[in-house]
Amino acid sequence: MDLQFTQEELDFQSEVRDWLKENYPEDMRERHNNSPNGSISREEQMQWQVALYKQGWAGINWPKEYGGAEFSASKKYLFNKEMAAVNAPTVIAFGEKMVAPVIMAFGTDEQKEKYLPDILSSKVWWCQGYSEPGSGSDLASLKTKAEDKGDHYLVNGAKTWTTMAQHADMIFCLVRTSNEEIRQMGISFLLIDMHSPGIIVQPIVTLDKAPEGHQEINTVFFEDVKVPKENLIGEEGKGWTYAKYLLEFERGNGYSAGLYSSLEKIVDMAKTPTSGGEPLMEDSSFKEKLADVEVQINAMEATELRILGSLSAGQNVGPESSLLKTRGTEIGQLITELAVEAVDYYAIPFNNPGPGIGHNEPPIGSAFANTSAPRYFNYRKASIYAGSNEIQRNIMAKLVLGLT
Numbered sequence: 511m512d513l514q515f516t517q518e519e520l521d522f523q524s525e526v527r528d529w530l531k532e533n534y535p536e537d538m539r540e541r542h543n544n545s546p547n548g549s550i551s552r553e554e555q556m557q558w559q560v561a562l563y564k565q566g567w568a569g570i571n572w573p574k575e576y577g578g579a580e581f582s583a584s585k586k587y588l589f590n591k592e593m594a595a596v597n598a599p600t601v602i603a604f605g606e607k608m609v610a611p612v613i614m615a616f617g618t619d620e621q622k623e624k625y626l627p628d629i630l631s632s633k634v635w636w637c638q639g640y641s642e643p644g645s646g647s648d649l650a651s652l653k654t655k656a657e658d659k660g661d662h663y664l665v666n667g668a669k670t671w672t673t674m675a676q677h678a679d680m681i682f683c684l685v686r687t688s689n690e691e692i693r694q695m696g697i698s699f700l701l702i703d704m705h706s707p708g709i710i711v712q713p714i715v716t717l718d719k720a721p722e723g724h725q726e727i728n729t730v731f732f733e734d735v736k737v738p739k740e741n742l743i744g745e746e747g748k749g750w751t752y753a754k755y756l757l758e759f760e761r762g763n764g765y766s767a768g769l770y771s772s773l774e775k776i777v778d779m780a781k782t783p784t785s786g787g788e789p790l791m792e793d794s795s796f797k798e799k800l801a802d803v804e805v806q807i808n809a810m811e812a813t814e815l816r817i818l819g820s821l822s823a824g825q826n827v828g829p830e831s832s833l834l835k836t837r838g839t840e841i842g843q844l845i846t847e848l849a850v851e852a853v854d855y856y857a858i859p860f861n862n863p864g865p866g867i868g869h870n871e872p873p874i875g876s877a878f879a880n881t882s883a884p885r886y887f888n889y890r891k892a893s894i895y896a897g898s899n900e901i902q903r904n905i906m907a908k909l910v911l912g913l914t
């Protein structure tokens with residue numbers, strides 16, 4: 511495996527860095543840094559994605575034939591690294607990184623034409639309708655029903671934990687079109703307009719008590735929702751195959767760049783003197799914890815580069831994506847724990863909205879106090895979503911290690 515980047519790749523990295531300096535608005539950066547769960551408003555998120563699109567940096571995984579940037583694995587890595595270094599908002603994955611590859615692989619020409627350009631240009635916001643009340647890890651037990659009514663399906667049921675459904679224009683859904691002995695065979699993959707009559711979105715309040723505007727997850731109810739037949743992806747009853755294909759993309763993200771950048775923030779926090787004491791950085795046991803996390807990120811980065819190597823050779827991410835998801839989220843959780851330790855008791859009033867933009871009063875305690883606890887609570891989710899880490903371990907045991 512050759513881990514050296516070429517001069518052309520390093521030049522590209524400088525170009526991204528310079529572009530971010532020029533184009534990542536300071537006020538958006540401030541809001542993003544201070545947001546309790548790292549999110550910004552729908553409008554700002556869209557504005558950011560459109561800026562990337564105009565620069566030709568949308569669809570970094572997409573082939574050129576669909577208008578994507580089609581970065582090589584190395585360029586993708588360097589691009590994500592620069593984005594993470596300045597904590598730029600990541601592209602909402604549901605459209606560009608999740609449903610788009612499924613449409614490209616299994617959709618009709620009409621579906622490609624209808625959906626892909628609007629995903630690329632961020633005109634349409636998507637959400638994911640897999641999980642249901644009672645069907646999470648055992649997803650094949652899902653019950654949301656799509657009845658064949660000739661030219662359309664009639665959908666009834668509920669999806670839950672649906673991230674940012676309140677913003678979405680479209681939802682890609684797994685629905686039951688028949689009851690088969692092998693449950694997976696009765697599942698189909700439907701694209702549903704979120705503005706259809708009969709769809710109700712109900713927010714779920716999370717542990718971080720995110721203030722209004724930062725709400726993250728929802729339950730989506732479907733009551734006699736009419737969905738045109740042309741919104742079916744591929745063949746009826748083959749949805750499980752498409753759903754599994756999508757999950758590889760959901761779990762195969764690079765983590766190390768973001769983790770390094772989060773760790774750097776902890777180092778900054780730990781350098782700030784505490785009231786009546788030495789900076790935490792002087793504490794050898796804390797320094798040991800920081801070093802331990804850094805070593806774990808180094809190992810993660812080496813694994814990502816190894817996987818990048820096989821991607822460059824034209825292979826899919828495959829079940830190794832479970833490994834990235836598990837380690838990436840575990841290390842991320844560790845970092846949020848260190849953040850709470852670093853700001854100490856200033857983490858307690860965790861729902862403090864904090865100083866507004868342009869506020870000139872110094873923050874009480876630490877500049878990081880407002881976000882440490884909400885992010886700690888919020889990030890508990892990471893070992894659950896996209897398939898819990900226990901389920902990922904089952905996948906690794908079976909498909910990576912060959913255990914039965």
Ligand SMILES: Cc1cc2nc3c(=O)[nH]c(=O)nc-3n(C[C@H](O)[C@H](O)[C@H](O)COP(=O)(O)OP(=O)(O)OC[C@H]3O[C@@H](n4cnc5c(N)ncnc54)[C@H](O)[C@@H]3O)c2cc1C
Nearest residue numbers: 638639640641646647671672673891894895896897898900
């Ligand atoms: C913040 C957040 C956002 C989410 N966003 C979305 C979204 O946008 N769209 C969507 O469709 N879903 C979403 N999800 C749902 C997520 O995919 C499910 O929560 C997840 O698959 C687990 O399912 P469950 O919650 O039903 O837990 P369960 O499946 O009931 O699991 C409960 C516990 O049992 C363990 N467990 C279950 N089965 C096994 C097994 N066979 N072996 C070992 N341990 C097992 C699990 O690991 C877990 O700890 C989101 C979840 C969260 C927390």
